[in-house]
Amino acid sequence: MAVILDAGRRFVRWGGVAGAAERNGGAGRARAAGPAGPAEGGAGPDGLGTAIGRMGAASGGGTPRSAETVGTVPEPWSRTVTLLVRATGVAAVLGIAVDVWLGLAVTPPAKVMGNLVRLLYVHPALATVALYLAFGLAALNSLLWLWPRTRRPFFDRLAAASVQTGIVFLVLTIVTGSLWGRPTWGVFWTWDPLLTFTALLLLFFLGYLAVRKATTDPVKRARRAAVTCLLAFIDVPVVHFSVIWWRTLHQTPTLLEPASPKVGGIMLATMLLSFLAFTLLFVWMLAYGYRLRVLKDFAESSEVAAALAERTGEAEQEEMGWGMRPGQIERASERLLVGIAEPAVRVGDDKPVAQSAEGRPAHPPGEAVLVDASRMGGGQ
Amino acid sequence: MVYLRRATSIVDRYPALAGVDLEVDRGEVVVIQGANGAGKTSLLRLVAGLLPLSSGECRVLGEDLGASGGTLRPASRKRIGFLGHSALLYEDLNVVENLRFQVRAAGLRGWESGMCHASEEALDRVGLPSRMWHVPAGRLSAGQRRRAALAALVARKPELWLLDEPHAGLDSRGRALLGDIVQDAAGLGAVVLMASHEPEEAFLLADRVVTLSGGRVTAVRESVSERSGGDSTHVA
Amino acid sequence: MWRDAALIAAKDLRIELRSRVLLNQLAPMAMLMLVLFAFALGPGRGALVPAAPGLFWTGTLFSALLAVQRSWAVEPVEGAHDPLHLAGMDSSGIFFGKLAAVLAELLTLEVLLGIGVVVLFGARVASPAELLLSTLAGTVGLAAVGVLYGALASGMHTKETLFPLLFLPVASPVLVAGTRAWQVALGTAHMGAGPWMTLLVVFAALYLSAGVLLYGPLEGTE
Numbered sequence: 017m018a019v020i021l022d023a024g025r026r027f028v029r030w031g032g033v034a035g036a037a038e039r040n041g042g043a044g045r046a047r048a049a050g051p052a053g054p055a056e057g058g059a060g061p062d063g064l065g066t067a068i069g070r071m072g073a074a075s076g077g078g079t080p081r082s083a084e085t086v087g088t089v090p091e092p093w094s095r096t097v098t099l100l101v102r103a104t105g106v107a108a109v110l111g112i113a114v115d116v117w118l119g120l121a122v123t124p125p126a127k128v129m130g131n132l133v134r135l136l137y138v139h140p141a142l143a144t145v146a147l148y149l150a151f152g153l154a155a156l157n158s159l160l161w162l163w164p165r166t167r168r169p170f171f172d173r174l175a176a177a178s179v180q181t182g183i184v185f186l187v188l189t190i191v192t193g194s195l196w197g198r199p200t201w202g203v204f205w206t207w208d209p210l211l212t213f214t215a216l217l218l219l220f221f222l223g224y225l226a227v228r229k230a231t232t233d234p235v236k237r238a239r240r241a242a243v244t245c246l247l248a249f250i251d252v253p254v255v256h257f258s259v260i261w262w263r264t265l266h267q268t269p270t271l272l273e274p275a276s277p278k279v280g281g282i283m284l285a286t287m288l289l290s291f292l293a294f295t296l297l298f299v300w301m302l303a304y305g306y307r308l309r310v311l312k313d314f315a316e317s318s319e320v321a322a323a324l325a326e327r328t329g330e331a332e333q334e335e336m337g338w339g340m341r342p343g344q345i346e347r348a349s350e351r352l353l354v355g356i357a358e359p360a361v362r363v364g365d366d367k368p369v370a371q372s373a374e375g376r377p378a379h380p381p382g383e384a385v386l387v388d389a390s391r392m393g394g395g396q
Numbered sequence: 397m398v399y400l401r402r403a404t405s406i407v408d409r410y411p412a413l414a415g416v417d418l419e420v421d422r423g424e425v426v427v428i429q430g431a432n433g434a435g436k437t438s439l440l441r442l443v444a445g446l447l448p449l450s451s452g453e454c455r456v457l458g459e460d461l462g463a464s465g466g467t468l469r470p471a472s473r474k475r476i477g478f479l480g481h482s483a484l485l486y487e488d489l490n491v492v493e494n495l496r497f498q499v500r501a502a503g504l505r506g507w508e509s510g511m512c513h514a515s516e517e518a519l520d521r522v523g524l525p526s527r528m529w530h531v532p533a534g535r536l537s538a539g540q541r542r543r544a545a546l547a548a549l550v551a552r553k554p555e556l557w558l559l560d561e562p563h564a565g566l567d568s569r570g571r572a573l574l575g576d577i578v579q580d581a582a583g584l585g586a587v588v589l590m591a592s593h594e595p596e597e598a599f600l601l602a603d604r605v606v607t608l609s610g611g612r613v614t615a616v617r618e619s620v621s622e623r624s625g626g627d628s629t630h631v632a
Numbered sequence: 633m634w635r636d637a638a639l640i641a642a643k644d645l646r647i648e649l650r651s652r653v654l655l656n657q658l659a660p661m662a663m664l665m666l667v668l669f670a671f672a673l674g675p676g677r678g679a680l681v682p683a684a685p686g687l688f689w690t691g692t693l694f695s696a697l698l699a700v701q702r703s704w705a706v707e708p709v710e711g712a713h714d715p716l717h718l719a720g721m722d723s724s725g726i727f728f729g730k731l732a733a734v735l736a737e738l739l740t741l742e743v744l745l746g747i748g749v750v751v752l753f754g755a756r757v758a759s760p761a762e763l764l765l766s767t768l769a770g771t772v773g774l775a776a777v778g779v780l781y782g783a784l785a786s787g788m789h790t791k792e793t794l795f796p797l798l799f800l801p802v803a804s805p806v807l808v809a810g811t812r813a814w815q816v817a818l819g820t821a822h823m824g825a826g827p828w829m830t831l832l833v834v835f836a837a838l839y840l841s842a843g844v845l846l847y848g849p850l851e852g853t854e
Contacts, residue, residue, distance in 0.1 A: 162849050219801040226797055230790045232408040235448060240784055243850045244798065247780060250838050251802045254831060258805040261827055262812070320409050327414040330434075330610030444718065473720030484708045484715045486643070488650040497643050501636070501719035532650070 092310040105300045111293030118286040132199055137286050139192040141294040143210075146189050147217065149298055150182025154224075155249040158242035169313065172238035175245060177305030179224050181298060186218045209259040216255055220248040234316065397422050397556065397587045398443055402452035404611075405442050412438035414611035415452065420604075425578060425588040427598040430608035436591035437481070439608065440558045443589065444468075444478045457556060474502045477554030479562055483545035487534030491519065491544045494533050498548040518551035519544070523573050538565040550577060557581055557588040563597055571597050633725040640721065640729025645736060647706050654737050658698055659744050662691050666748045680753045685814030688742075688749050689807050692774065695741050696803070697796055699734050700778035704786040723848040727779060731843065735775040742767060758819030766813035766825070766832055770806045773836035776843055777803055784850060805835055 093101065119137040157175035160166045193211055194204045205211065227244045231237035398420040405413040413435050420426050428436050441447045443456055445468030454461040459472045468476075478484075485494045495515040519529055522543040528536065533544060542565045549557060557578070563571055571594075578588050578601050592598035599605060607615035648654055669687050673679040708715055716726050746767075749755050757763055781799045785791040813828040815821035 162846075216801050216804060219797075223794075223798045223801065226790075226794055227784070227788075230788050230794055233406075234409075236787075239849065240788075243780075243784060243846050246846060247777070247784075247798075247839075247842060248802055250842060251805065251835075254805045254835050254838065257827075258808040258831055261831075262808050316409055320406055320411065323409065324404075324411045324414055327411045327610045328612065446717065470720040470722050473718060476718070476720075478718050482708065484718070486647055486706065486708060488647045488706070489643070493646065497639065498719060500639055501716075501721055503635070503720070 090311070090314050092307055101300065101303045104296055104303070108293055108296035108300050111289060111296055115286060115290050115293050118282070118289065123283050123286055132196065133283075135192055135196050136283070137290045139189065139196060140287065141290040142185050142192060143189045143214070144291065145294050145298045146182050146185035147214070149295065150178050150185060151217065151221075151249065151252070153302075154178040154182065154245050158245040158249075161238055162242045162246070169234075169238070172241065173306050173309035173313070174302070176228060176241065176309055177302050179221050179245070180305050181301045183218070183221050183225070184301070185294075185298065186214060186221060190214055190218065209262065212259045212262075213256055216259075217252070220251075224248065234313070397457060398589065399455040400439075400443075400453065403442065403449060403454045404451045405438060405447045406450040407438070407447055411450075411611055412447065413442060416608070416611070416613055418606060418613060420587050420589065422585045422587060423582050424603045425582045425590065425601050426604045426606055427602040428589065428591045428606050428608055429593070429595070429598070434608040435611040436608055437560050438611070440478070440560050440589060440591055443556070444476055444558050445473060475555045476558065477549040477552055477556070478558045478560075479542075479545055479549060480560050481564075483533075483541040485533035485541060485544060488532055490530045490532050491524065491536070491547075492516070492529050494544065495519070495548050495551055499551050502552045502554075514551045515547070518547040521550050521573070521577065522547040523569065539567060539570060542566055543570060546574065546577065553581075553584075553586075555586050557586055557590075559588065559590040559592075561591060561593060563592060563594040575601055633722045633728070636721045636725025637728035637732060640716070640726060641732035641736075644703060644706065644730065644733035648733070648737060651706075653702060654699060654741070658695055658702075659741055662695055662741060662745050663748050665691050665694075666745070666752055670752060677754050681755050681818075682815075682820050684749045684753045684755045685811045685818060685820070686807075687753075688745055688814060689770070689810040691745050692738065692742055692771070692810075693800070693803060693807055695745075696734070696738055696771075696774045696778050697799060699737050699741075700775075700782040700799070701792070701795060703730055703734050703779070704782050704791075707786075717851070723851050724844055726851075727783075727843045727847040730779045730783075731775050734779055735771060738771050738775055739768075742771060755818050755820075757817065759817050762813060762825050762829070763817035766810060766817065766829055769829065769832035769836050770810040770813075773806050773832060773839055774803055776836060776839035780839065780843055780847065780850070783847065805831060809835070 115137060119134050123134070123137075125131045125133060154175045157171040157178065161168070161171040161175065190211070193214070197206060197208070197211075198204050201208075224241060224244050228237055228241050231240055398418065400416050400418045402415045402417065403413055404411060404415055416435070416439060418426075418439075428439060430436050438447060442449065442454060442461075445456070445461070449461045452462075456468065457472050457475055459468060461468065485491075486497070489497070492515055495518065499515060516529070519526070524540060524543045524547060528540060533541060536544060542562070546562070559578075562574055566574060575597060578590070582588055582603075588601075590598060590601070603618075605617045606613055607617075666687060669683070670680060673683055721729075750757070778799055781795055781802070785795040785798065788794060809828040809831040812821065812823075813825050813832065816823060816825035816828070
């Protein structure tokens, strides 16, 4: 119960944040429209487009801001989406609450299995969501990302969120499976085909996340992750048959078959409700996983925007021979992002200055070096 | 041949190139200079199709990098010769085998008959003594490796030469040979893009000297003759 | 494509002939593994003979791991795929070339391992055809999936640890099916080898086609 209460509290808090962002009014809405709308569609897969869109939106709002100060939380969802996600969350929490009540209080214990039968209202639903929904969705989205015509950051984010949420469900599946196994089979772990299959799938998911973690570049990350996901996905049927035959063709299988309890009436209803509730829970978690990735991408793209501004600063610093003054970074970044790059300065035209990055004049031996001393004061 | 307009390349969230404008025609030798980290190597790697084009335009050998999703077609790659910081040689193969592999990979017509000659002529050309030809590349000195890598380019006869610090590790004779080779290539209509820290040798070869700073072109100087005019410049 | 593949395979095999890393280091290690297993499970043949197929395929799996890592380690690295990319190689050509070289190396190792299993463990071959077919199909699958994940990991800083994490779980059906097929072929298990052969062939076919379809997108611009 505490878990549910906590989840509910968190839900309210999330909803609160989303609501506050919407209530921000004009500028807030302009931002909200950003990643969800044209900016996301038009952005290259690298996040730079998003950064540019962000900078544009920020400066369009009145006061020009540097990349560092655009750190206000963007709202990736429109009002409708937020409402839908909230509704899903409410439905999931309610569904699970009702399921808990039905499962613990209303349904009777089974004759053979006793109270253990109540795991039936959790385990199969978790397993179905984790094995089919999560992996299937991840594979589908990976495929859509790899297909050049449908390549959108959306699919990469959704695949990642799907795997991440799937891991939670897979771990719960294995834990509830072991809880079932201890009284039924006498051991926590047995080399049951489905258990083995699930464990291997968990390894696939962990490998996928490891690939994502190990790559910083957004495009490379999306590409490698998508390929990893598909390479693992096509293995699923092979793994499935190999572990099933591995058991059944080799040893007597009936030994480990649990006596399947007869399911009917209120028990069936409870079980079906659990499928619905856990699917809704998955969708809800998936939505927030996706949202998290949008925010992360936003953070990364502002990082890139800041780095771009700094990079331009490097050039400026060398051209002028002085350090950046406050305000210059902003101007430089805006110029770059809006696309009005300064024309290349021709050396010899007006202001020849020799200044290496180390602040030490370096020049070919014998050549005169002209350094305007009055300009050296600023940043050196 | 090579055309860049506001080309930006973001690698691992770092803007290696932040809006480069550059246009190079057939037969031109362009030297790129700039401080460490200015983006010289990144520029060469972008043109070689090894870095993604994040925004802006980049056309190489008539192929639009933006249109092909940032990658060059293999057919275009075969026309490009890249000499990187480290010579791309297989340590366990000897010099001639390394050369033959690269020449065959480039898929030049008629390699079956004439290419063994081409490899050996190229090795002669870069002044690698014939007793080194059958030594595993891993046992060569840094300068010898550089010569061997250069010989691979000579044998492949690319249309676009991308040389990253080609003078590093070469002795004075090697530098002179490199100069000849570059001038010959340009004379035959190839484009040479050379990143260099060596003002003396590089500027003598250059039709144009481009200064990079902070991932952008900050200065362009047209020809060698201006060098004697006493203009100072950004040199690092 | 096939010309590129032949060129790369010939190059990789020539490097192996010159350096003899796999032959002089990996092969003795695989044999050592058999000896260690004998220490652990022996000396009586009662435990060794039934375990022989499993030992063979475990040995092959780990040899494949090292052979694939070596295959990417010999490339002069300046950003992973550069040399082959710069040479303008076709991506399917790279895949099949690397695959052919790894396959040749693995098959050589397997011959040694197989002889070791027969001689050291005293296993008797009941049906050589099934033995050969299952070994071939299993090894093609292992090499294909290995080269794919090797290429995926080769551009990354943590490739040494990431590659086994990706490769071993996905390759595990080969271990299961290969071992069962060998048990049938060695006459230690009484069942049909059909399903296992099918599984091995399907696995190999799946990852060969995955290589053709996904190798190009995987490389992209590195």
